Amino acid sequence: MSNILVIIPTYNEQDTIIPLVNKLFSLHLNLDILAVDDGGDKTASLIEQKQLAFPNLYLIKRQSKAGRGSAVLAGLQFGLQRDYQFFVEMDADFSHQPEELPELLKLAVPNSVVIGSRYVEGSKIKNWPISRRVFSRLANFYAELILKIGIHDYTNGYRVYSREAVQKIDFLKIKSSGYIVLSEIAYQLFKKGVKFFEHKTLFINRSRGQSSFSLNEVKESFLSVLRIKKDFR
Template identity: 40%
Template sequence: MKKLLIIPTYNEIANISKLVGKIQSLNIPDLDILFIDDNSPDGTGEVLKTFQEEMPNLKLIEREGKLGLGTAYILGFKYGLEHGYDQIAQMDADFSHNPKDLIPLFELANEHDWVVGSRYVTGINVVNWPLRRLILSKGANVYTHLVTGLPIKDGTAGFKCWNRRVLATIDLDAVKSHGYSFQIEMNFRAWKAGFHCHEHSIVFIDRTVGQSKMSKHIVYEAVWMVWRLVFMNLLGKIKPLPNKKDDNS
């Protein structure tokens, strides 16, 4: 079973070498790692190129500039579908997601449509966040559930593993969120397409090296985007793609 791990990067020079080493040391069968780098000024992309010389399973797509988290994942999802991967995972590059948790995520994806590495399914499993950030994150998930009905306790999580049948059914070109609200939109579209999510408890550790990408714009986008999803759904504009033959499904 072919597996792809998508990791967007922007100025992750302090983390990237260690991250690559940790993931490769897991020896996950049939795993390719796709980095999507937004022309990092700190040279993240150049470091990844040197790894490619000795690691044939490491793939790199370089973009011209900082184009956003959502567009990076959409590009990665399309790459995964076009190249015949059966399971497509996503994670952050800053070690807030423990690479070791990739193993249960891939295993659970054999039984479920998609799997979320969840901070809140068994309580609150977050380390090193200030209280304000924790309240913002937890509140965003409660707000999302109340507005959309999305039955996921951690709808904003970015650590996931998708089965290709889910991504092949979502109209990826219609996904418009660019920041962290992208996670909510993808979950919502998958749920409305009739798929079921499994939440696997993880411990989220806030980055200790590098700079956070969180901004007020990202928060505002998420506030309004959930209402946009609800209205689009009411108008019948969120629909799964027509069923088509997929030899990899």
């Protein structure tokens, strides 16, 4: 078993999941991959076929769409039951570039979280309309204004967690299930002394698969940020 677990939440990702799995394994990082699938299409069956050739490919099948955030939490708990030292979360649609993973892992140290940040020098965003960029910027500015972790990107789900960091997560206190879980985990770990590092990234808005991103979900996150601040004082 590897000491790295890559957690990939999936929902309607049958067109992208196998190419992503192939690309990750081609990096020769000695990693394991866990897909947490919420159904919707043939994603799970494709993974099950792929498992015949790759015993280090794992699958959690869930009965309905429970949210990206809860999928990541399920993956982190899966990994804690084993001996992984680093946990990666990334999207299934190539919006996060697998080629960047070696650089993110270089920054990973005990008691840390490494974020592929869209808003640090050298980062690029492609295929996003201006309105989406503005909204994302405002959401992240607001999160930093309230939570004050000292990071630029609270909402990009391309992260590497050390085992020590994941062990500090109080899973029972997390109330969100969607993208706001990213902020909830970050603030909880920040309050417990975990270090954060950011690395430049190329974010490409998905051109394959079906979008699982909800603008309403992000709008609701503005209120959730205030709750997070209150819950984890």
